[in-house]
Amino acid sequence: MLPSGLRCDRDENLPTGSTVLRLHADDADDGANAVVRYYMSSASHAAVGDLFSVDKITGDVVVVGGGGLDFERASTHHFEVCAVDSGPEVVTSSHVAVVVRVTDANDNAPVIVVNTLTTSGTLVVDVVENAAAGTFVGHVTVRDDDSGSNGRTSCSLTSQSVDNPLRLEQVFDTEYQVRIALCTTVHVFIHALIYGVSYLLYCSGFTALFY
Ligand SMILES: [Ca+2]
Ligand SMILES: [Ca+2]
Ligand SMILES: [Ca+2]
Numbered sequence: 001m002l003p004s005g006l007r008c009d010r011d012e013n014l015p016t017g018s019t020v021l022r023l024h025a026d027d028a029d030d031g032a033n034a035v036v037r038y039y040m041s042s043a044s045h046a047a048v049g050d051l052f053s054v055d056k057i058t059g060d061v062v063v064v065g066g067g068g069l070d071f072e073r074a075s076t077h078h079f080e081v082c083a084v085d086s087g088p089e090v091v092t093s094s095h096v097a098v099v100v101r102v103t104d105a106n107d108n109a110p111v112i113v114v115n116t117l118t119t120s121g122t123l124v125v126d127v128v129e130n131a132a133a134g135t136f137v138g139h140v141t142v143r144d145d146d147s148g149s150n151g152r153t154s155c156s157l158t159s160q161s162v163d164n165p166l167r168l169e170q171v172f173d174t175e176y177q178v179r180i181a182l183c184t185t186v187h188v189f190i191h192a193l194i195y196g197v198s199y200l201l202y203c204s205g206f207t208a209l210f211y
Contacts, residue, residue, distance in 0.1 A: 005097045012071040012105040016063050020052065020100055023059035025083035035086035041095065044079035052100075054081050061098065071104040072145050106150035115139045127180065135180040137166060142174045 008021050027034040038059040040049065053064045061081070063069060077100040084093040116125045116138040125137055144151040155176050157168045167181045 005099070007099040007101065009101045009103055010069060011103050012069050013107060014063055014069045016065055016068055018063045018068075020061045020063060021098070023054070023061065023081055023083070023096065023098075025059070025094060027085050029085065029087065033085055033087040036083050037086060039082050039084065041080040041082055044081070048077050048079045051077065052079065059083075061100075069100075069102045071102045071147070072108065075102050075104070076100070077102070104147045104150055106146055108145040108151070110142050110144045110153045112155075113141045113143070115141075131180050133180055137178040137180065140168070140176040140178060142176070 006021065006023070010020055014020070023038055025036045025038075027036050036059075037056045038054050039056060040052070040054045050065055051063065051069075053062055054060070055062065059081075078097065080095050080097050082093055082095045114123055116123065117136070118125055123138075127135065127137060140155060142153045142155050144153050153174060155168065155170070157164065157166060157178075165181050166178055169177045169179060171177055
């Protein structure tokens with residue numbers, strides 16, 4: 001007799017050959033009448049047979065292929081396993097509904113897609129000199145196929161230049177726009193004239209950065 005239902009949680013990327021769970025059915029008969037064999041139902045075999053198999057002797061449910069468990073491909077698997085005794089006639093059989101829930105792992109890196117207004121097919125963007133602050137340069141989308149915190153992303157410009165003329169604006173959760181910054185570096189020089197018999201020129205200066 002099998003339990004009516006079984007549920008287990010298993011890590012994503014569990015490799016081929018790993019045992020997901022072991023089924024066991026008791027049979028109160030004697031001899032061959034009590035020897036139980038395990039089979040996946042034909043409907044379940046059609047649905048998940050490329051990923052799981054059932055060892056008919058041990059009752060082990062094993063990962064058999066498809067690159068192992070992949071949360072992004074399917075986070076839950078449902079199938080049915082039958083237990084049949086080995087008497088001269090099949091007297092009894094029972095079945096159990098199995099649910100395997102796959103736990104997400106952080107196995108996907110963020111993917112960045114940049115779109116510009118250019119039609120050249122390259123990511124080289126021409127920007128006219130003196131382009132106004134706020135001029136659109138490019139649209140950035142960041143995607144991560146994992147779930148929860150594993151799929152959360154942040155995005156920033158990595159220019160090390162202090163006068164980087166670009167800024168990154170977040171417009172949606174995973175979408176950004178690159179625009180011309182307010183202005184870049186301004187070098188300010190101050191001249192002071194002191195009039196008299198002759199004049200003195202005092203000159204000083206500083207650099208102002210606007211973003
Ligand atoms: Ca995966
Ligand atoms: Ca994942
Ligand atoms: Ca990720």
